[in-house]
Amino acid sequence: MQAYAAYSTLGVVRNDNDKGVGMSLAKSLASVLDESPTPVERRPLTRMELKRLIESRIKKRVKEQYINGKFHDLLAKVIATPKILRDAYDCIRLDSNVDLASKTDDINFESMAEDLSIGGFDIKANTFSIATKGEKKEVLILPNLKLKVVQEAIKIVVKVVYRPHFSKISHGYRSGRGHRSALRYISKEICNLKWWFTLHVKKKVDATFFTKLISTMEEKIEDPSLYSILQNMFDAQVLNLDFGGFPKGQGLPQEGVLSPTLMNIYLDLFDQELYRMRMKYEALGEVNADKEKQHSTLRRWFRRQLKDDNNEDPDDEKSSLKLHACRFMDEIFVAISGSKVNALEVKSDIQKYLQNSLHLDMDVTEVLPIDSPRGIQFLGTVVRIGIRESPAVRAVHKLKDKVRLFALQKQEIWDVMAVRIGKKSLGHGLKKVKESEIKQLADSSSVLNQISHLRKAGMETDHWFKVLVKIWMQDVNAKAENSEEAVLAKYIAEPALPQELRDSFYNFQKHAEEYVLSETASTLALLPVSSSTSQSTTITEILAPVGVIKKRLVRYGLVNSEGYPRPISALILQDNIEIIDWFSGLVRRWLKWFSECTNFGELELLIMEQVRMSCIRTLAAKHRIHESEIEKRFESELSGIPSTQDLEVEMVNGQSDSWVFDEDEALNYGISHCGLCLLSLSRMVTPSRPCNCFIMGCLAAAPSVYTLHVMERQKFPGWKTGFSVSIHPSLNRRRIGLCKQHVKDLYMGHISLQSIDFGSWK
Numbered sequence: 067m068q069a070y071a072a073y074s075t076l077g078v079v080r081n082d083n084d085k086g087v088g089m090s091l092a093k094s095l096a097s098v099l100d101e102s103p104t105p106v107e108r109r110p111l112t113r114m115e116l117k118r119l120i121e122s123r124i125k126k127r128v129k130e131q132y133i134n135g136k137f138h139d140l141l142a143k144v145i146a147t148p149k150i151l152r153d154a155y156d157c158i159r160l161d162s163n164v165d166l167a168s169k170t171d172d173i174n175f176e177s178m179a180e181d182l183s184i185g186g187f188d189i190k191a192n193t194f195s196i197a198t199k200g201e202k203k204e205v206l207i208l209p210n211l212k213l214k215v216v217q218e219a220i221k222i223v224v225k226v227v228y229r230p231h232f233s234k235i236s237h238g239y240r241s242g243r244g245h246r247s248a249l250r251y252i253s254k255e256i257c258n259l260k261w262w263f264t265l266h267v268k269k270k271v272d273a274t275f276f277t278k279l280i281s282t283m284e285e286k287i288e289d290p291s292l293y294s295i296l297q298n299m300f301d302a303q304v305l306n307l308d309f310g311g312f313p314k315g316q317g318l319p320q321e322g323v324l325s326p327t328l329m330n331i332y333l334d335l336f337d338q339e340l341y342r343m344r345m346k347y348e349a350l351g352e353v354n355a356d357k358e359k360q361h362s363t364l365r366r367w368f369r370r371q372l373k374d375d376n377n378e379d380p381d382d383e384k385s386s387l388k389l390h391a392c393r394f395m396d397e398i399f400v401a402i403s404g405s406k407v408n409a410l411e412v413k414s415d416i417q418k419y420l421q422n423s424l425h426l427d428m429d430v431t432e433v434l435p436i437d438s439p440r441g442i443q444f445l446g447t448v449v450r451i452g453i454r455e456s457p458a459v460r461a462v463h464k465l466k467d468k469v470r471l472f473a474l475q476k477q478e479i480w481d482v483m484a485v486r487i488g489k490k491s492l493g494h495g496l497k498k499v500k501e502s503e504i505k506q507l508a509d510s511s512s513v514l515n516q517i518s519h520l521r522k523a524g525m526e527t528d529h530w531f532k533v534l535v536k537i538w539m540q541d542v543n544a545k546a547e548n549s550e551e552a553v554l555a556k557y558i559a560e561p562a563l564p565q566e567l568r569d570s571f572y573n574f575q576k577h578a579e580e581y582v583l584s585e586t587a588s589t590l591a592l593l594p595v596s597s598s599t600s601q602s603t604t605i606t607e608i609l610a611p612v613g614v615i616k617k618r619l620v621r622y623g624l625v626n627s628e629g630y631p632r633p634i635s636a637l638i639l640q641d642n643i644e645i646i647d648w649f650s651g652l653v654r655r656w657l658k659w660f661s662e663c664t665n666f667g668e669l670e671l672l673i674m675e676q677v678r679m680s681c682i683r684t685l686a687a688k689h690r691i692h693e694s695e696i697e698k699r700f701e702s703e704l705s706g707i708p709s710t711q712d713l714e715v716e717m718v719n720g721q722s723d724s725w726v727f728d729e730d731e732a733l734n735y736g737i738s739h740c741g742l743c744l745l746s747l748s749r750m751v752t753p754s755r756p757c758n759c760f761i762m763g764c765l766a767a768a769p770s771v772y773t774l775h776v777m778e779r780q781k782f783p784g785w786k787t788g789f790s791v792s793i794h795p796s797l798n799r800r801r802i803g804l805c806k807q808h809v810k811d812l813y814m815g816h817i818s819l820q821s822i823d824f825g826s827w828k
Contacts, residue, residue, distance in 0.1 A: 113160050113163065114730055114733055114734070116156075116160055116166070117157055117160050117733045117734075118733065120153045120156060120157055120222075121157075121222055121226070121733070123153065124144070124150060124153060124219075124222050124223065124226065125226045127143075127144045127147075127150065128140065128144055128223055128226045128227065129226075130143075131143055131144065136286060136287065136288045137227055137286060137287045137288065137289070138288045138289065139288075139289055139291075140223050140227075140287060140289050140292055141182065141183075141289055141291040141292040141295065142183055142289075142291060144223055145182065145216070145219045145220060145223055145292070146179045146180075146182035146183045147179055148175040148176050148178075148179045150219055151175045151178055151179055151215055151216070151219055152175050153219075153222075154215050154216075154218040154219035154222065155170075155171075155173065155175075155215045155218075155763070157218055157222070158211075158214060158215065158218055158762055158763055158821075159762070159763035161734070161737060161817065161818075161820070161821055162761045162762050162763045162764060162808075162817055162821040163807075163808070163811045163816050163817050163821075164761070164763040164764050168764075168765070169765050170763070170765075171211065171763065171765065173211070173212065173215070178212060178215070178216070182216065182295070185291065185294065185295075187216065187295065189209075189213055189298055189299060189302045189304065190209075190210050190212070190213060191207045191208060191209050191210060191213060191302060191303075191304045191825075192207070192208050192209075192210060192824060192825030193205060193206070193207050194206045194207075194208070194794070194796040194797065194800075194824065195796055204794070204795060204796060205303075205796070206794040206796045206797070207302070207303045207304055207306075208304070208824055208825065209304045209323075210823070210825055211762055211823060213299075213304060214323060214762065216295075217299070217304075217323040217324050218323055220292070220295075220296070220324060221323055221324050221327050224283075224287075224324075224327055224328075224331070225327055225732070227286055227287060228286070228327075228330070228331055228334070229241075229732075231286075231334070232330060232334055232337070233334060233337035233338065233340075233341070235337055235340065235391050235392055235393055236330060236333070236334065236337055236393045236394075237251075237392065237393065237394045237395075238326065238330070238394045238395040238731065238735070239326040239327065239330055239395070239731055239732060239735040240330075240731060240732050241730050241731070241732040241733070242730075243731075244731035244738065245394070245445060245659070245731075245738075245739060246662060248392050248394045248399075248445060249445065249447065249608050249662060250662070251392050252392055252399060252401075252444070252449055252606060252608070253605075253606040253607075253608055254606075255390050255401075256390055256401040256436065256606055257451070257604050257605065257606055258403070258604075259388065259390065259401045259402060259403045259436055260402065260403050260404065260405075260409075260435060260436060261401065261402045261403075261404075261406060261409035261433050261434065261435060261436065262399070262400060262401040262402070262433075262434060262436050262442055262449075263400055263409070263413055263430065263431050263432065263433045263434065263442070264397065264398060264399050264400070264430075264431050264442060264443070264444055265397075265398040265400070265416065265417075265420070265428045265429070265430050265431075266396070266397055266398075266428060266429040266430075267309045267333070267396035267397070267398070267420065267426050267427075267428050268309050268396075268426075268427050268428060268429060269309040269425075269426045269427050271300075271305075271307040271309070274425050275307075275332075275425055275426075276297070276300050276307075278332075278424070278425065279328060279331065279332050280293050280296070280297075282331060282332065282335060283331060299324075305324055305325065305328070306325050307325055307328060307329065309329070309396045309426065323820075326395065326735055326736075329395055329396060330395070332424070333393065333395075333396065333424075335423070335424060336393070336398075336419065336420065336424060337393065339419050339423070340389075340391050340416070343389065343412065343415060343416075344389045347387045347388075347389055347408075347412070348387065348388060348389060387402065387403055387404035387408045387412075388402065388403040388404070389401075389402055389412060390402075394445055397444065397445065398416075399442075399444050399449075400412065400413070400416065401436065406433060409433045410433055413430070413433060417430065431443075436451050437451050438450075441607075441609065445786075446611070446659065446785050446786035447608050447609060447610060447611065447660070447663060447786075448608075448609040448610075448611060449606065449607070449608060449609075450606075450607045450609060451604060451605075451606060451607070452604075452605055452606075452607040452664070453603070453604060453605070466582050469578055469581055469582055470578070470582050472578070473574075473575060473578035473579070473582075476571075476574070476575075477575065480571060481551070481555060483559075484554070484555035484559035484560060485551045485554055485555055485559070486559075487554075487555075487558070487559035487562065487563075488551075488553075488554025488555055488558040488559045489554060491554075491558045491559070491562070492535070492554070492558075495531070495534075495535075496527075496528075496531050498512075498514060499514060499527055499530060499531045499534070500527055502514045502518065503527065539553070542557045544557075607664040608662060608663050608664060609663055609664055609665050610659075610660040610663040610665055610666060610668070610669055611785045611786075612665060612668045612669065612672070614785045614787065615669070615672065615785070615787050615788075616629070616672070618785075618787040618789070619672075619676060619677075619787075621777075622634075622744070622777055622789065623635075623636075624676060624677065624680045625676055625680065629676075631675075631676050631677075631679035631680040631682075631683055632680060632683060633680065633683040633684040633686070633687040633688075634680065634684050634744075635687075636744055636745075636746035636775065637684055637744075637746070638684060638687055638688045639746070639747040640745075640747050642685060642688070642700065642703065643703060643810075644809055644810070644813065645681065645684055645685060645688070646681060646685075646700070646703050646704060646707065647809075647810050647813040647814055648742075648744075648813045649677055649678070649680065649681040649684075649707055650707045650813075650814065651742050651788075651813040651814045651815055652677060652742050652788045653673050653677060653707055654814065654815060655741070655742055655788045655815055656669055656673070656788055658738070658739065658815075659739070659786045659788075660786075673707075677707070678704070678707050679693075681704070681707060682696050682697060682704070685700060736818050736820055737815070737816070737817060737818045737820075739786075740790070740815050740817070740818035740819070741786075741788065741789050741790030742788045742789050742790065742813070742815070743774060743775070743777070743789065743790045743793070743812070743819065744774075744775040744777055744789070745772040745773065745774060745775070745802075745804075745809070745812075746772065746773045746775060747770055747771075747772060747773075748770075748771045748772055748773045748801050749770070749771050750769065750770055750771075751767070751768055751769050751770060751771060751803070757771055757803035758803060758826075759803055759804055759805040759808055760802045760803050760804060760822050760823050760824070760826045761804065761805075761808045761817065761821050761822060761823070762821055762822070762823050764805065764808060766805040766807070767805065768803030768804055768805050769805070769806065770803070770804070770809075771801050771802070771803050772801070772802055772803075772804055772809070773799055773800070773801055774793075774797055774798070774799065774800050774801075774802060775798065775799065776793045776795060776797065776798035776799075777789040777790070777793075778790065778793065790819065793819070797824065800824060801827070802822055802824070802826075803826070808821075
C-alpha cells in the first residue's frame with residue numbers, strides 16, 4: 067500500500083501490464099526536480115564570524131611560507147600585500163563596530179604594501195604628554211591609523227605562528243583561555259594544596275629585553291625585514307610593551323595592538339621553564355606504600371638522575387611536592403603542596419629565572435597558607451578556601467537562622483515602639499511648657515513652675531524647651547549614645563514601661579541567643595559521623611571585592627558618603643538613552659567580570675539598590691520631576707539595566723551577539739573586558755565647527771563633542787570596578803567627537819578606548 071501511495075503521488079499506478087510506467091515515472095521525477103525550493107534567508111555574519119573568516123584567509127597565506135621547520139619572508143609575502151593590509155583594516159573596523167559595507171577611509175593599500183616591501187614605510191604616531199613641575203614628563207605615544215593597520219596585520223600573522231605552541235598554563239589573548247578559564251582552573255585544582263603566592267611582573271622594556279624577544283622569535287620565524295620594522299616601532303615607542311604598566315583586558319590605549327601577543331611570546335619562555343620545574347619536583351614524588359612495587363626500574367633510575375645527591379633518601383620531605391601554576395598575561399599564580407620550605411624554594415627558583423634569564427622585575431607576595439582567611443588577590447578578585455556544608459549541616463543552620471531572624475524582628479519592633487514613645491514624651495513635655503504659660507492651666511506645684519525663675523525675660527517657648535532638653539541630655543550623657551533614637555528609647559521610653567514587660571522581653575532575647583548558640587552543637591552531635599551527608603567538603607571560593615567596589619562608587623559619585631544613591635552631574639546634559647546606557651554598561655561589566663564569583667549576590671543588591679536608583683535620580687535631576695514619575699515615564703528604557711538572570715539567559719542561549727563576540731579573547735582582547743569610562747558633554751557640533759567621529763574606520767558626523775574623565779590612575783594590579791583602570795593621565799579631559807552609535811557602543815562595552823583615534827585633533 068505504501069508503494070502504491072508513493073507512485074500515486076507521482077501520478078503513476080504500478081501495473082506490470084502498463085508499458086508506459088517507466089516513462090511516466092521518469093517524467094514525473096523530472097518535473098519534481100524542476101521545482102526550485104523556497105530560498106532560505108541567511109542571517110548576516112556576526113563580528114566574530116567575520117573576524118574568523120578574515121583570519122582564516124590570512125592563516126592559509128602564512129602556512130604557505132612554512133619551509134624546513136620555519137616560517138620565511140612573512141613580511142614580503144604575506145604582510146606587505148594590499149589584500150592582507152585591507153583585511154587588517156577590516157579587522158580594526160570590526161573592533162570599532164563599524165559596518166564593513168559603509169564608506170571607508172582614503173587609504174592606498176598598494177602604496178603601503180610597496181613601502182613595507184622596500185623598507186620605506188614611515189612610522190608616524192601621535193604624542194601626548196602632561197605638564198609637570200619637575201623635569202620628568204609623562205609621555206604617551208599612540209600609532210596613527212596606517213601604522214595601526216600594519217600592527218594589526220603583524221599581530222594576526224605572528225599569532226597564527228605561535229598559537230599552537232603556547233602552554234596550557236597561559237591565559238589571556240587566547241581562544242578558550244581567558245579570564246574565566248583562569249579562575250575556573252584555580253577553583254578546580256588547588257583545593258588539596260598547602261601554600262600559594264602570586265607574582266606581578268613589572269618592567270619598563272629596554273633594549274636588552276627586546277633583543278631577547280627577537281632572538282626568541284627567530285627560532286620559528288626567519289625574516290630580517292619583519293624584525294627590522296619591529297625594531298623601528300620599538301625605537302619609535304609605539305609598541306607600548308611595558309609590563310605591569312596597565313591592567314590586562316581593560317582595552318586601554320596604552321596597551322597597543324601588538325603588546326599582548328609579544329608579551330605572551332616572551333613569557334612563554336617562563337611557561338616552558340615552569341614545566342621543567344614541575345618535572346624536577348614532581349618526578350621525585352613520594353611513592354605510596356601500596357604502589358611502591360608497581361613502579362618500574364626505569365622510573366626509579368630517572369628519579370635518581372634528577373637528584374642533586376644520589377645518596378639522598380628518595381622518600382624525603384621534598385618528594386611529596388606538587389606544583390600548580392596559572393599565568394594570565396604578566397600576572398602569575400602559583401600553588402604548592404609540601405612544606406613551607408619547599409614552597410620558598412620554588413618561589414626562589416621562579417624569581418631567579420625571571421630576573422636572571424628573562425631580565426624582569428616583579429612584585430611578589432609572601433608565601434601564605436591556602437587556608438588563610440584573608441585569601442590572596444588574583445585577577446581583581448580574592449581567591450580563598452572555604453567549606454561547603456553538607457545538606458544536613460545546612461538544614462541545622464537554616465533552623466538556627468530562622469530563630470535568629472525571629473528574634474531580630476522582635477527587637478526591631480521593640481526599638482520602633484520605644485522611639486515612638488520617646489517622641490510622644492517629648493511632644494507631651496512641650497505641651498506642658500506651653501500650658502505653664504497659661505495662668506488658668508498653670509500648676510504651682512509642678513517642677514516647671516519651680517524652675518520658671520531661671521527662664522530669661524522674653525525667651526520664646528520653643529527656646530525655653532530646647533534649653534531644658536539640652537540640660538537633660540547633658541545630665542544623661544547623651545553624647546555616649548549612638549543616635550537620638552537610642553537616647554529616646556533608653557532614657558525616656560524604657561524607664562516608663564512596666565518592669566515585668568521589660569524583663570519578659572530581655573529574657574526572650576537571652577533565651578533566643580542561647581538557643582542559637584547551643585542548638586547547632588547539639589543537633590550536629592546527633593548526626594552520624596560516618597554518614598556522607600553530614601561531612602563538609604573544601605572548595606575554592608572566588609570572591610568579588612564588594613567592599614572595594616562600594617568605596618569606588620562613592621569616589622565616582624554614584625553614592626554619597628552615607629551610601630545613598632545620588633545623581634551624576636557629568637551625565638545630566640546627555641540624552642536620556644545615553645544616561646541609561648552608561649548605567650547599563652556598568653551592570654553588564656559586573657556580570658562579565660564577577661558572574662562566577664561566590665558572592666555575586668551581594669553585587670546584585672548593589673545593582674538594584676544603588677546603581678539603578680542612581681540612574682533614576684540622574685534622570686530626575688535632568689527633568690526636575692519626582693523619582694516615581696521617572697520610573698513610570700522610562701519604564702521600558704530602564705529595562706536596559708538588565709537583571710542578572712536576563713543576562714545569564716542571553717549568555718547561555720547565545721541570544722546576544724555581543725556576549726558571543728566577547729567569549730573569544732583571542733579575536734577581541736581588550737574589548738571583552740574593556741572598562742567603563744566617564745564622558746561629559748563638552749559642546750554640540752555646529753556647521754561652523756564641524757567634527758567627525760573619532761572612532762577608527764567611522765566617517766560619520768559627530769553631533770557632539772565629549773570630554774574624557776580619568777576615573778582611575780592607579781597602577782596594576784587593580785581591582786575591577788567597571789571603570790577603566792590606570793588610563794594615562796595625558797588623556798584626562800581630552801576632547802573627542804563621537805557619533806550616537808559609538809557613544810552607545812563605548813558605554814555598553816561593544817568597543818574600547820583602543821578604537822579611538824586621539825590624534826584626530828591636535
